[in-house]
Amino acid sequence: MKVFEKPTSFYPRFERKGGPHKETTHYCPGCGHGNVHKMIAEAMDDLGIRERTVFVSPVGCSVFGYYYFDCGNIQAAHGRAPAVATGIKRANPDSIVISYQGDGDLAAIGTAETLHAANRGENITVFFVNNAIYGMTGGQMAPTTMIGQKTATTPRGRIETEHGNPIRMAEIISTLPAAGYVERVAIGTSKHIMKARKAIRKALTNQVENRGYSFVEILSVCPTGWKMDSPDARDWLLNEMTQVFPLGVYKDDAGERENEWYRPVEPFVPEKVDAYFSAGNFEEADEPIKLDKSLQCKFAGFGGQGILTLGLFMAQVGMRGKLHASWIPSYGPEMRGGTANCSVNLSEARIGTPLVDRPNVLVVMNQPSLEAFEKDVVDGGTILIDSGIVESKPDGDRLNCILIPATKIADEVGTPKVANVVMLGALCAATGAFELDFVEETLRAVVKKRNLVDMNITALKRGYDFVRNGG
Amino acid sequence: MSETLQKADPFIEIDGELCKGCKLCIDVCPKTVISISDKLNGSSYHPAYYLGHDCTGCGLCFYACPEPAAIRVVKP
Structure with a gap:
């Protein structure tokens, strides 16, 4: 016997359908x-x-x-x-x-x-x-x-x-x-x-x-x-x-093509994602770092100066110190030469927004960035300036200004590319938020090009010493 | 399967309340054994109905019908 009837892969009654007719479709006649x-x-x-x-x-x-x-x-x-x-x-x-x-x-x-x-x-x-x-x-x-x-x-x-x-x-x-x-x-x-x-x-x-x-x-x-x-x-x-x-x-x-297009999946394991992004491949501090106040940092300069990387290093220092950390970049379409900035929040409390509109720490590595962001810094905030590049001076009465020829120092260390790390050292010294050793250990863990680690550490120390000891 | 069923004729069941009167089953039926009713159903359509004899159980009306459950064809 052959019976042509409603397939069982349909619901017996279409209960999800609105209206009184639960056994017909919503389609027009002849659809x-x-x-x-x-x-x-x-x-x-x-x-x-x-x-x-x-x-x-x-x-x-x-x-x-x-x-x-x-x-x-x-x-x-x-x-x-x-x-x-x-x-x-x-x-x-x-x-x-x-x-x-x-x-x-x-x-x-x-x-x-x-x-x-x-x-x-x-x-x-x-x-x-x-x-x-x-x-x-x-x-x-x-x-x-x-x-x-x-x-x-x-x-x-x-x-x-x-x-x-x-x-x-x-x-x-x-x-x-x-x-x-x-x-x-x-x-x-x-x-x-x-x-x-x-x-x-x-x-x-x-x-x-x-x-x-x-x-x-x-x-x-x-x-x-x-x-x-x-x-x-x-x-x-x-x-x-x-x-x-x-x-x-x-x-x-x-x-x-039988079985050729089967794409098996491996079970989801969070550690694999961490490994993929190289996150968590450093040992965290035993105790969370104590901050006098949350750091709302803005880093700004030309694309190619390592501005975004500087912000990342800062955030990674915070992560390793068991702080809440956020990093968010803002940059133009150019890979080199455009303007770039990033915002980093480090806090003992949870962070509401990754955006930093009113920084208490500003690092500027070119003139336009100083003009763009100086006014946003809160009163009494710290501003670090690459004095070899930026010509004008900020308002010293309102802000704690640190002028450091970061790119020049970096060049002495070996390459101007580590100017960002010179700034990181200067920032640690200026804010006093982190021990130099702790930052150094973090850099050793996160710098991707292993042959450049030592040069980065030298740059870090030079920046730190410049602020602490005037060079 | 019983002896009676084997000898029975194929037939069509049309649920007049589920039919929307599109006439596609009438169009495809090779034996012209489906017609359209003069009466309206509850959804204000003139539903199709089986004339009651000469169905061959080919099932073409079933596939031509867009409604999942309006037509059932039995070929014993």
């Missing part, structure tokens, strides 16, 4: 989504994958996928379904991830995500329901709208020279080497529907067998948006749309 949903649910039944399937719904009429499919469901931001699907699949490589999207979602706002997921060969299945119109928002022109097709936003029909041409996603995606299987089918006659059913099953089977990225474009109908009755809409689909969007298999490399 193609219903057919596609049914075929996906049937394939999920037959492949036995419901328990491990995650259905990613798009924005569009099919936004409510989670009303219907009795599996894992996530509704993605507009166009981002393949990105969300990537995350789910990478984190759970044994899940079966379906990215179900319409033409506005996949081929307009989500074009980038679509292409890059395909280009990475994500082991996911994308069902692209193309009905050549924005259905949910009221029948506006979509990227796949046909030339001459009248929509709410193309009342005289789509014009090539004004609106461009309907975009052919299956063709585009088939050019990407990592895409495994790309086919375009249609919800037209029974014969077409049966072909679509086969393509849907194949695309899901590919994923079950880890054959990589599968993309099935399903030409569908929008009787409401097209202002046609359902049988006429199916005729228009077959007579008109298939001319512009030819049906067929555009690519099928999946056959040779």
Whole structure:
């Protein structure tokens, strides 16, 4: 006995759906989504994958996928379904991830995500329901709208020279080497529907067998948006749309790829992340460092002077001293020569914001930075200036000013690049917040270029001595 | 499977309350054994109904129907 009936991968009743009708979809009469949903649910039944399937719904009429499919469901931001699907699949490589999207979602706002997921060969299945119109928002022109097709936003029909041409996603995606299987089918006659059913099953089977990225474009109908009755809409689909969007298999490399696109994940271990970022590879102080007051530091200068690194060293000294620490950079697009600054907070208490608007310590290594930030320093704050570079003097009555020819000292040590560390030494001496030995040990742990450690230590001590002993 | 069922004819069950009257099942039926009702259902659609005989159980109406549960086809 053969029974054709509602697949069990649908909920028995659509309880999540609002309103009184809990057994019908929210789709208009004759909508193609219903057919596609049914075929996906049937394939999920037959492949036995419901328990491990995650259905990613798009924005569009099919936004409510989670009303219907009795599996894992996530509704993605507009166009981002393949990105969300990537995350789910990478984190759970044994899940079966379906990215179900319409033409506005996949081929307009989500074009980038679509292409890059395909280009990475994500082991996911994308069902692209193309009905050549924005259905949910009221029948506006979509990227796949046909030339001459009248929509709410193309009342005289789509014009090539004004609106461009309907975009052919299956063709585009088939050019990407990592895409495994790309086919375009249609919800037209029974014969077409049966072909679509086969393509849907194949695309899901590919994923079950880890054959990589599968993309099935399903030409569908929008009787409401097209202002046609359902049988006429199916005729228009077959007579008109298939001319512009030819049906067929555009690519099928999946056959040779069994298990090739399985990306296993190792369990998440925080220590691995620390090791990756080289954080925590120093021994912390036994007791937290005591601060007279929290340090709100601003470091500013030219890009390339090591300003951001200086801030990082400072934050790492604080971290090693069991203080709360934050570091946040601000810089232009230039890798060298632009202006750069960073803000560092060190505190015994938790830090509310990493931003420093009113520093109590300011380190400036060029003239524009002094002009930009001097006024922000709190009364009685400390300001350290590279006197070999900065010409003007700050307000000595209001601020504790320390002038140090840091770059010149650094040059004597061996390279002007360690001027930032000279400043670090000067800063330690000026604030008295940290022991020199402690800072030295920290530098030994965090300086990445091991052959430059000694030069950095020399620079540190020179800066410290300059402030403590006047050179 | 019982002797009776084996010999029984295929049939279509259409839930008139779930049908939205899109007529796609009528369009695809090779035997023209589905028709549209004169009466309105609770959702104000004219639902399709099975004429009651000559169904071959091909299932094409099931796949043409966009509603998950409106049509059930049994081929004993």
